[in-house]
Amino acid sequence: MSCILTVIESKNKEIKNSALELLSEARKISSKKNLDNKVIIIGEYEKNNSTQINEFGINSLLIGSTDKISKYSPELYRDSLLHTINELKPEIILFSGSSIGKDLAPRIAANIGYNLVTECIDISIVEDGYEIKRPIFAGKIIQTLRFSKTPIVVSLKSNSFAIEKIEANEISIKQIDVNISKDKKLPILREIIQPQKEVLDVSEASTIVSGGRGMKEPENFKLIEELAEILNAAVGASRAVVDAGWRPHSEQVGQTGKIVSPNLYIAFGISGAIQHQVGMINSKCIVAVNKDKNAPIFKFADYGIVGDLFEIIPELITKLKNK
Amino acid sequence: MNIAVCIKQVPDTASQLKISEDNKTIEDNGIKYGINPFDEYALEEALRLKDKDNTINITVISLGPERVKQSLTKALAMGADEAIHLQTDNSINDCMAIANIITNEIKKKQYDLILFGKKSVDQDNNQVGMIIGEINGIPCISNCSEFVIEDNKIVANREVEGSVEVFEGEFPVIITHEKGKNELRYPSLKDLMAAKKKSINTIDVDVNDNNNSELIRLEYPKKREEGIIIGEDKSAVPELIRILREERKLI
Ligand SMILES: Cc1cc2nc3c(=O)[nH]c(=O)nc-3n(C[C@H](O)[C@H](O)[C@H](O)COP(=O)(O)OP(=O)(O)OC[C@H]3O[C@@H](n4cnc5c(N)ncnc54)[C@H](O)[C@@H]3O)c2cc1C
Numbered sequence: 385m386s387c388i389l390t391v392i393e394s395k396n397k398e399i400k401n402s403a404l405e406l407l408s409e410a411r412k413i414s415s416k417k418n419l420d421n422k423v424i425i426i427g428e429y430e431k432n433n434s435t436q437i438n439e440f441g442i443n444s445l446l447i448g449s450t451d452k453i454s455k456y457s458p459e460l461y462r463d464s465l466l467h468t469i470n471e472l473k474p475e476i477i478l479f480s481g482s483s484i485g486k487d488l489a490p491r492i493a494a495n496i497g498y499n500l501v502t503e504c505i506d507i508s509i510v511e512d513g514y515e516i517k518r519p520i521f522a523g524k525i526i527q528t529l530r531f532s533k534t535p536i537v538v539s540l541k542s543n544s545f546a547i548e549k550i551e552a553n554e555i556s557i558k559q560i561d562v563n564i565s566k567d568k569k570l571p572i573l574r575e576i577i578q579p580q581k582e583v584l585d586v587s588e589a590s591t592i593v594s595g596g597r598g599m600k601e602p603e604n605f606k607l608i609e610e611l612a613e614i615l616n617a618a619v620g621a622s623r624a625v626v627d628a629g630w631r632p633h634s635e636q637v638g639q640t641g642k643i644v645s646p647n648l649y650i651a652f653g654i655s656g657a658i659q660h661q662v663g664m665i666n667s668k669c670i671v672a673v674n675k676d677k678n679a680p681i682f683k684f685a686d687y688g689i690v691g692d693l694f695e696i697i698p699e700l701i702t703k704l705k706n707k
Numbered sequence: 708m709n710i711a712v713c714i715k716q717v718p719d720t721a722s723q724l725k726i727s728e729d730n731k732t733i734e735d736n737g738i739k740y741g742i743n744p745f746d747e748y749a750l751e752e753a754l755r756l757k758d759k760d761n762t763i764n765i766t767v768i769s770l771g772p773e774r775v776k777q778s779l780t781k782a783l784a785m786g787a788d789e790a791i792h793l794q795t796d797n798s799i800n801d802c803m804a805i806a807n808i809i810t811n812e813i814k815k816k817q818y819d820l821i822l823f824g825k826k827s828v829d830q831d832n833n834q835v836g837m838i839i840g841e842i843n844g845i846p847c848i849s850n851c852s853e854f855v856i857e858d859n860k861i862v863a864n865r866e867v868e869g870s871v872e873v874f875e876g877e878f879p880v881i882i883t884h885e886k887g888k889n890e891l892r893y894p895s896l897k898d899l900m901a902a903k904k905k906s907i908n909t910i911d912v913d914v915n916d917n918n919n920s921e922l923i924r925l926e927y928p929k930k931r932e933e934g935i936i937i938g939e940d941k942s943a944v945p946e947l948i949r950i951l952r953e954e955r956k957l958i
């Protein structure tokens with residue numbers, strides 16, 4: 385029986401939340417196409433931790449996890465995966481759109497000579513294969529591609545697929561060998577620079593509180609940070625404030641920053657230029673606070689307050705604090 | 708040291724795009740083209756290395772129709788030494804085909820460092836740099852926001868969710884570049900005039916588009932409905948909180 389292979393990632397020995405989207409989609413595809421539903425996890429993982437993984441109709445779970453592989457290494461992950469892929473010959477391989485998925489999927493596709501379709505937002509099964517939708521031009525256009533020849537490699541855009549669990553089932557679990565390349569010329573991971581305090585990344589957060597040039601000064605982002613903390617949100621920024629050095633690039637939302645689709649995006653003092661808009665227009669709900677009633681952002685925000693953010697953020701903080 | 712920077716020409720990020728009647732192409736008239744922003748950042752990084760060490764030679768490479776010459780000329784005006792135009796009139800969307808064509812070119816010279824953008828903002832593929840690394844056996848460090856050369860090694864910061872991974876590698880190496888920390892330089896009119904006199908090495912290429920996908924259609928994303936203005940000052944805050952909490956259950 386032909387199979388679908390889904391590559392999921394772990395964090396703190398648990399499967400990442402983003403994996404649930406992949407697993408939901410993999411289950412749908414496997415049941416519609418009658419494919420064996422196989423999942424591989426590479427990286428630190430302890431199977432006892434995962435209570436959820438058996439609710440996605442997985443037939444077999446392959447674990448490639450040793451302490452040697454706790455940190456991401458493109459070559460190590462690639463070689464371990466290639467080994468498994470050559471054995472299983474899946475007709476479709478799913479990756480997530482995370483930074484690991486973005487780095488790894490093209491390497492895999494190049495080595496096995498499959499086509500890679502990145503940033504997919506919809507996969508449907510048609511008579512002779514798959515029809516896949518993906519945004520192009522930063523989401524200004526959606527393209528539909530048909531693949532009548534398999535195999536293919538697909539990476540899913542984060543926050544684009546619904547998480548659907550089914551009744552728990554028994555999964556056959558197999559530990560796989562992790563091949564360690566001996567080539568010394570490979571790049572080595574020298575260190576990981578962590579921010580002083582652990583921050584939620586805009587690409588993973590379900591709520592984002594963003595600030596733009598209307599914040600006036602970098603110090604004023606304290607207000608944004610405080611509100612973000614109350615809402616368990618990530619801090620986002622427009623390019624104007626990133627270029628001014630007020631905020632790190634990792635927070636930039638937009639065409640040359642991150643393309644995000646949280647449940648809630650709140651923008652303070654951001655005009656809504658097209659390059660910012662394409663980065664956040666797919667948020668489920670957009671709230672904008674801007675003192676200029678003609679700011680373009682009001683054209684696509686669900687809720688707006690025309691007013692001074694220096695009045696409104698403190699009021700929000702006070703009101704949210706005493707529920 | 709030889710550096711290659713692969714630059715793709717793409718519609719300006721501010722462009723309004725119109726889908727043609729066939730629902731499969733974008734109308735070309737009225738589109739302003741420029742260098743893919745991430746490639747421009749990559750080029751800027753290369754130029755900054757050259758600012759410090761004038762023996763560095765920078766070649767810019769672009770695959771595309773006649774109009775990509777404008778972008779190559781701009782790159783020369785910014786300070787690149789040589790420009791190679793891999794000319795084709797066909798539009799190519801197969802990343803593997805693009806990677807193969809660029810591979811043929813970069814094999815012709817001993818490049819120590821080959822730079823790409825992390826992705827092209829027209830097709831948003833995010834692939835070509837890594838594929839070229841794989842098919843040539845050259846290590847690739849992707850999604851870097853900055854890099855330096857230390858003791859004949861490259862030290863590059865790869866941006867990942869919530870942290871930065873610092874990789875150290877030997878040459879030759881491929882880097883795919885994020886938006887950098889450095890501001891882009893703008894060539895003066897004089898630089899542009901001078902660049903127009905520099906020659907661009909044009910090579911006709913055969914495109915072997917093996918992509919097994921068929922484009923079915925292009926469409927616009929669903930339009931967002933225009934929302935509501937809740938109020939004009941902080942008196943609107945309680946209503947906003949009520950909506951987000953009770954109606955939308957978002958907070
Ligand atoms: C190639 C390219 C790529 C780009 N990529 C990105 C990108 O990825 N992300 C991005 O964001 N931009 C990007 N841009 C830049 C974009 O065009 C805009 O310049 C930028 O988004 C503007 O940022 P802003 O909204 O913070 O600033 P502004 O446009 O200056 O807007 C500030 C807003 O704050 C409001 N304001 C001021 N004071 C107050 C107050 N007290 N209370 C309430 N409101 C107030 C003003 O009314 C105004 O609307 C890109 C541009 C180019 C050319």
Ligand SMILES: Nc1ncnc2c1ncn2[C@@H]1O[C@H](COP(=O)(O)O)[C@@H](O)[C@H]1O
Binds near residue numbers: 743802830834835
């Ligand atoms: N036609 C092209 N000519 C030159 N470089 C290209 C071309 N297409 C892609 N690239 C390079 O590959 C990078 C990634 O592109 P992509 O995989 O399409 O997102 C770009 O940022 C460029 O550096």
